[in-house]
Structure formats: C-alpha cells, structure tokens
Amino acid sequence: MNGNDIEIGGFSAAGWEKNERELAANVEDMTADQVKHVQLLVAALRSGNFHQGKSKLTTVLGDGGHRDCCLGVGCKVAIGNGFPLTVRFESRYDSGGADILMYGFGAEATPSVLPVSVQQWYGFGMSNPWLRRLPDDRGIVDGPLISAAQANDGMDWNYDQIADGFERTYVTPNLDKLNGGNERMLDSMDYDGVIAADARNDDAAIFPADE
Secondary structure (H helix, E strand, O other): OOHHHOEEOOEEHHHHHHHHHHHHHHHHHOOHHHHHHHHHHHHHHHOOOOOEOOOOOEEEOOOOOEEEOHHHHHHHHHHHOOOOOOEEEEOOOOOOOOEEEEEOOHHHOEOOOOOHHHHHHHOOOOOOOEEOOOEOOOOOEOOOOEEHHHHHHHOOOOHHHHHHHHHHHHHHHHHHHOHHHOOOOOOOOOOOEEEEEOOOOOOEEEEEOOO
C-alpha cells in the first residue's frame, strides 16, 4: 500500500498534508487585526461568561438563556466588537424542536458554522476552522487537525481546551505581527451583554450572557 493511501480520520495522508499546507498559508496570510480578533475570541472562551452548547451556533432555552458552541461565541464576539451581523431568531428550527439564533444576512445565514463575513473578519480559511490538537501530558500531539465544530460537538472539548486550540493554531504563530512580538496574550474580558446589530435596518438587540 502506498503511504499516501493510509486513512486518518477519514482523510488520506495526502489529504491531511494538503490541509496542513492550506492552514499554514492561511495563518501566514492573517493580518495583525485578524490575529487580534482571534485573541478576542480566545479571551471570551476563557471568560466564564458563556455556557457551552452543541450542534447549533446558539440554542435559545425556554427561560431565554443561551447555549453557544465555540463558533456561536465567535459570532457574538464579532458583533460585540462592532461587526455588523444580522441575527434572526428561529423557533423550533429542526426536528428536535430547538429555538436557535441564525447569524448572517441572506444566503450566508447559518445555524451551525461561521457566516463567510465573520470567517473573513477572523481571517480563517474556512467557516469551520481547523484547530491543532493539543499535546498530552507527555507533550505528544495525537492525530491530525480537528475542526472547531468537531472539537466542540464530537470530542467534547471544553471552552478552555478550544481556546487553547485557537491560540495555538492562529495566535502563537503570528505574535511577531503584534507590536514586534512583544504583545501579551489578552486577558479574559467581561461580556455582560452582546449587541447584535441588524445590518438591514440598523436596529439593535441585546443578547445578554447567561447568569
């Protein structure tokens, strides 16, 4: 068997090499502002002000509280930092009967991955960005890249682990772009409320973080 025919997580070894090359080019092409945006996401995931959910960007509970996957936090961070993004409430969206928030306007509206415009705000190469797996206690990295949604939904990574993955993948390799490499990692920030500006009519709604 040719070495390139070996499958890892459903991809051939050659496929993973392609993913690695594309990720490396993506990370290299990120601007300083985009790296800072990822730092904001990392800080928000570590802040303790969000409650983790699965499968959908944001699930709305009966009491009005939210459960956000890591990419849902990503949408809220972009909105909270001035990015104009439409947010639409969808009642009983799927067969499970969940109420959710849809992010994005028109064709880019999505319930489960980043809208293209938010993806570009962060500088990610895809709407479900790759994360580098974290080393174990021996410092060994087990396996290839993992998507953010897979880490959140399939591998049960908590917010701290996902924050480490984003930082390891997109921030640490780009610290030289931030004030000559002397900028420290951002501290966790206080997201008491996230402003969701409706791009169609400039109305705004407040989606508070859960108590």
